[in-house]
Amino acid sequence: MSIEIRNISKRFGDFHALRDVSLHVDSGELVALLGPSGCGKTTLLRIIAGLETADAGNIFFSGEDTTDVHVRERNVGFVFQHYALFRHMTVFENVAFGLRVRPRRQRPSEAQIKAKVHELLGLVQLDWLADRFPSQLSGGQRQRIALARALAVEPKVLLLDEPFGALDAKVRKELRRWLRRLHDELHVTSIFVTHDQEEALEVADRVVLMNSGVIEQVGSPQDVWDHPASPFVYGFLGDVNMFHGRAHQGQVHLDGMRIESPEHADAEHAKALAYVRPHDLDVQRYSADAARDGIVVQLERAIVVGPIARLELLPRNEGQPQDGQDPLIEAQIPAQQFRDAGFQEGETLVVTPRRARVFVS
Numbered sequence: 001m002s003i004e005i006r007n008i009s010k011r012f013g014d015f016h017a018l019r020d021v022s023l024h025v026d027s028g029e030l031v032a033l034l035g036p037s038g039c040g041k042t043t044l045l046r047i048i049a050g051l052e053t054a055d056a057g058n059i060f061f062s063g064e065d066t067t068d069v070h071v072r073e074r075n076v077g078f079v080f081q082h083y084a085l086f087r088h089m090t091v092f093e094n095v096a097f098g099l100r101v102r103p104r105r106q107r108p109s110e111a112q113i114k115a116k117v118h119e120l121l122g123l124v125q126l127d128w129l130a131d132r133f134p135s136q137l138s139g140g141q142r143q144r145i146a147l148a149r150a151l152a153v154e155p156k157v158l159l160l161d162e163p164f165g166a167l168d169a170k171v172r173k174e175l176r177r178w179l180r181r182l183h184d185e186l187h188v189t190s191i192f193v194t195h196d197q198e199e200a201l202e203v204a205d206r207v208v209l210m211n212s213g214v215i216e217q218v219g220s221p222q223d224v225w226d227h228p229a230s231p232f233v234y235g236f237l238g239d240v241n242m243f244h245g246r247a248h249q250g251q252v253h254l255d256g257m258r259i260e261s262p263e264h265a266d267a268e269h270a271k272a273l274a275y276v277r278p279h280d281l282d283v284q285r286y287s288a289d290a291a292r293d294g295i296v297v298q299l300e301r302a303i304v305v306g307p308i309a310r311l312e313l314l315p316r317n318e319g320q321p322q323d324g325q326d327p328l329i330e331a332q333i334p335a336q337q338f339r340d341a342g343f344q345e346g347e348t349l350v351v352t353p354r355r356a357r358v359f360v361s
Helices: 041-049 091-100 110-123 139-152 169-186 197-203 221-226 231-236 288-293 335-341
Strands: 003-012 015-025 030-034 056-061 076-079 157-161 189-194 206-211 214-219 241-248 251-254 257-260 270-276 281-285 295-305 308-315 329-334 348-353 357-360
Touching (some): 003 041, 015 041, 015 214, 030 197, 041 189, 110 139, 139 169, 169 197, 197 221, 206 221, 214 231, 257 348, 288 348, 308 335
Parallel strands (some): 030 189, 076 157
Antiparallel strands (some): 003 056, 206 214, 241 270, 251 257, 281 348, 295 348, 308 329
16 A cells, blocks of 8 residues: 655644655555654654644545544554553453454454464464463563554554664664564555664665654665765764865865865855765874875774774864864774774874765855
């Protein structure tokens, strides 16, 4: 089932949760709504589910306007962050619940319910826990049961609100892989909300980046990572260094350094922001030649864990940081390169961007 979101707006008092949001989700697609707290992603999910009413706009399921259709009639499966399992019911009864409360004419027989529940518990690889209660399960197991319960009513749309947010990092990673495999088996049109960039980029077919009630960018994980559409997207997806400067006739001048920026050839002394990922910085020992092309820094701290050395660097010619920004520059180089170079904390180095993304205002 495809989902069409057209011009959805929502306010809570003076707070604009959503501002004229439009989005199309293809049938069988797994889409992530990604953004910081308060950006509107959960409100949008709840409006799609019918748990919240939009002030303006429409929701279409496969071309049919469902804006005013009651949540019970939408055939949507919903999975919350905190499981929402019935504590007094066994795992089996939790999964069977949605089938048992159907109107009598639509209710499957007891044998059909039993078969369906065992099939779903097998699908989420927890059929051996059917007789246990939620309190006897781990967080990851409870979340998989919550998903099985949502799938029991054979929803046309599956909506997940921070489904792994309450779990520790290792379990989250396991469940992310598991959710992707499960989706590839079932092909249920699915939308999940997360503020975790890694989660969205690893699991989703497409990522919808939201900020302050609007959509900033929609694209494949690779596309939004490689071609961020705005400074917000660049800053939100992974670690990044931000440099203030001026763009003039295809070059950006910042901190005594020039970066070629042919896409801004028409700019005339315009304010510019250059974004550089930590792994896109070359690091070398100070020399007069190197300093002409790079930024002179002092190595404040080196964190070497596994194959990567993270270097915290303080510009030597640093003026007042702008917009309250942290003056530290972070670079990432292979740990072996760091050891071979013998860099020491307190030493003067030079960093040079290999690649930068420039936004002109």
